[in-house]
Amino acid sequence: MAILLVDDHPMMRLGLSFALSSGLEGVPIREASTGEEALQQVQLEIPGLVIMDFDLPGISGLETTRRLRQRLPQLRVLFFSEHAETGLVRQALEAGACGFLSKAAPALVMVEAVRRVLAGHAYIEQALATQLACQPQVGQGLTPREAEIFLMLAKGMPTRQIADYLCISSKTVSNYLTLLKSKLQVSSHAELVHLAIEAGLLRIAA
Structure with missing residues (x-):
């Protein structure tokens, strides 16, 4: 085996x-x-x-x-x-x-x-x-794909790069971003990043 x-x-x-x-x-x-x-x-x-x-x-x-x-x-x-x-x-x-x-x-x-x-x-x-x-599970209601895109967006990856990485369209990534903002109750990309940092999903550079 x-x-x-x-x-x-x-x-x-x-x-x-x-x-x-x-x-x-x-x-x-x-x-x-x-x-x-x-x-x-x-x-x-x-x-x-x-x-x-x-x-x-x-x-x-x-x-x-x-x-x-x-x-x-x-x-x-x-x-x-x-x-x-x-x-x-x-x-x-x-x-x-x-x-x-x-x-x-x-x-x-x-x-x-x-x-x-x-x-x-x-x-x-x-x-x-x-x-x-x-650790509390921030974003517990997210699907695996939503969680993956959430982390990529929080890390600052451009929409086009995420689309290429996951073999999906840029429009689909944008739709996910809109959905994530609604599910996580944030209104901006900066708030998305802040949420990821608070959850311990991102390290803050020294």
Whole structure:
């Protein structure tokens, strides 16, 4: 039962592949550098687990996960990201992931997370799990797609860039913005950003 690593950084894939091969003897490790490549590989061979980076060129890790899970609801996905933010964890879980781990985690923790997810359990890194338990869920009524666009808008991504990233039209993004303002009861983009900061979904640069 193979594991598919999806990450656009060759050195990250190399290090992760080595750690998993050492800790999980006999498990084949496959690699993909983009979401599109991952979708193609899964068509050829269904892996036991997909380890997914959040930020990918082209189709995002979230969108790739949604498409994979729509096609294969039983497929297990573990997110592995340098962005250790509770808002992203929620989005990953809502997209169908079984777990979330930061790239700062030691190799032994990664291997243990993979073992647990392959065994049918969910796994969220302890520090992130604690934050999730203690944090109010701002925007709780948002759909996964609305939450994703909310975070992108809050981070200052232009409408055209969001549209290209998610493979939707700019008009659709604008419609989402209008809907988000109504649902979150804000009247401006600045208030949207402020709400994301208050919720801990964005870090304020020092």
